[in-house]
Amino acid sequence: TMLAIGNGAQQQIIEQIEQVGAKNIIIRPRSIGNIEDENETTKRYSPKLRMQDAASIQEILPEIEKITPFISYETSAIANGKKKNCNLVGVNADYFSIYNLSLDKGSIFSKIHEKNSSAVCLIGANLASKLFSGVNPLGKIIKAGKLQLTIIGVIAPGRAIGESLQEIGMNNYNDEIFVPTNTALRRYKDRGRITKQTLDAANRNDDEEQAGEKITDQIEKIIIGISDTKYVTESVDILYRMLYRRHHEVEDFEIVVPEQILQQKKQTDETFNILLGVIAAISLLVGGIGIMNIMLASVLERIKEIGIRMAIGATKTDIKEQFIYESASISLIGGVLGIMLGVILSYLAEWITGTTTIISVWSVVISFFVSALVGVVFGYTPAKRAAEQDPVNSLRYN
Template sequence: MNIIHLFTRYFHDVIIAVEAILANKMKSMLTALGIMFGVAAVISMLAIGKGAQQEVLEQIKLVGVNNIIVTPSETALGSPDAPSGGGIGSVKRFSPGLTLRDAEAIQAAIPTVNKVSPVISLNYHAVLNGKSYPVSLEGVSPYYFELLNVQLADGEIFTQDQSERGLPVCVIGDNIKNRFFSTEDPIGKYIKCGDTWLQVIGLIERRDFTASASDELGISSTDNKIFVPVKTMLLRFKDRARVDPEILESVTRAGANSTVSGDQAATKAEDQLDKIIIQVEETEHLGVTADIIKRMLLRRHSDIYDFEVTVPELLLKQQQKTNDIFNIVLGAIASISLVVGGIGIMNIMLASVWERIREIGTRQAIGASRKDIIVQFLSESTLISVSGGMIGIILGVIMARLINVMADIQTIVSVFSVLVAFGVSATVGIVFGYIPAKRAANQDPVESLRH
């Protein structure tokens, strides 16, 4: 009942405020400009932040949860913990490179490790019915698809038995299917890579892929790939672990030569694997497990740093933290324009009080109370601010879309950001409109009528 009474009591004051705004359209529009651009800036900045957060989450999905990635390094360096070489009698150290045995040792020896998948990548041409298409052939374990959240659209992944026996089976990406099996079901069909015919037993579901993920984390789209069991790759295609006799001969000669220094005596064979993906059971074990893996591989590789251990999730979380700080700074800068817009509203409303002092005196003379005057001017400032905020929301959505299209930066406008912007614009109108409204209400009716 009280709400209805208040609405009836002050509704006329709100109508007068609306009439004043319509009577001074240009001034009201200029007054609202600061709020418009402030709200637009806040929404677009929050959209950039939300887009960056979503991109990091997608990248985590691509690299898998709780994964550690071991890759060969370009150069073989001696361990800083190993005694420095040099001098008489030093022996040339030899590393076999990253091998399948390394992956098996990690799986067997470290209790915090859940699953392991070696990865071997080779470039081939897939051939079928006279059509040839360049593909990336990857030898992996059955765990690979689970570790990197790769989903199948049809068929199944190869079994443990197929993997152990090195059978010629494969799982293909979406582009391979479109290229060779556009009008038929590929499951059960055969495709030729090199001199080997592979039976298709699974089809990978197409998924969105960001180029930044490939650049920063060394991952790539599955659409142009053919996956085979890792032992199929080693038995039927190429095994780079077969050491060149020339390398063995050079190592033997270097060992016999007592004048070779330890700093010069580090060599490695060609890496059998291009990557080892290791999944850790718990996130809190990532750092410790990565350190254990590094120490184990150093022992297995004769204290030669010919590998790199990366924890993508930790890198991505650090990137997310940096993005959050950056977005807070951007949001704070954008919010300054809202404060400037609020100050503009207050200045215009203060000037408006002086311009309309006779109107204020007349209303007071015919019975308007101080509360009526406050409601009138407070309603006017709030309506100007809210109207500017609504226009700013539209501009913010447009700006976010333009940033997405023109700058190729992912932006996501959330309902939360729109509600926050709308609430802030209304609050700015109330806060910065109260002082002019209070001053108008405190005017002496007699003095006001003399102007």
């Protein structure tokens, strides 16, 4: 069971690293309320993360391969007479490349869709299945709150995102609606009302009110894909200095490298696995001592039998081998029962807690041979004592 849990944890981390990408960086807002010596002036001049930040990053950092702003809103999706709660997520096309998300059908929105804040969307596989069961959703209308969107693509189903990945910025894309970032910022918040003046003001990065509407471009985070892992650390330093300067020396942001966090988690799990190994070793030691005591008691009870065997020609080696074989057999029976119980408990633990467990063939084989080895090692002392019995005294023993 311990090996299965340890193997499962290692495999889960490897899969998580593959999901988040080893070359990705996430920039997200930091609550300035947690910063020491914070005052109202600091609050007033803290601009938070904005679309202009993403544009500036793309210009200043040549190592960037992909970059996308990210914003999400809790909403409800209505289509085909059905309703489901979900998130509406605003991203650009790079988001799907960064996280290696493929399409089941349709196409990803284009730069024209982004520029024009088009009312188009992609939906996750689970959402498509629940709202459009047996129906091709492409070209259909889906309502996110009061905003009507045309579906142009469906994301291929993938592994569900666990809590640990959600903590470092990943979303469960199987149940989400994806729209261009500008669509999320300018159409959803204004409940679909958009004019040419609004778009012109937005394209000028103008923060003044236009056509009775306030243009806002604050975003939740910026996700960056670096061209090579060797540039990640250097890029983090450049990003920090640039954003610190742009945000008027207010550290209202944090830069997260998901792969580094998962590597730290991996090291923690490796330490935990060592602890599990120590516990298993102590358990083997206790079990071995138990077998040794049982065999020593067996030698005392069978002294006369040992004497009879020696009298009819059994050598010390024969006696020793007999007791070692018996000790190994007891240990092997316990090992087989332990393996069976371990398999059952592993599946039970996975079912109850949701923790991934992996039972490998090698772990079963190793457990089997370790059981036999414990029997031989701890059975040697009783076997040696049995072989050293005097045949004459043994025959007289009552």
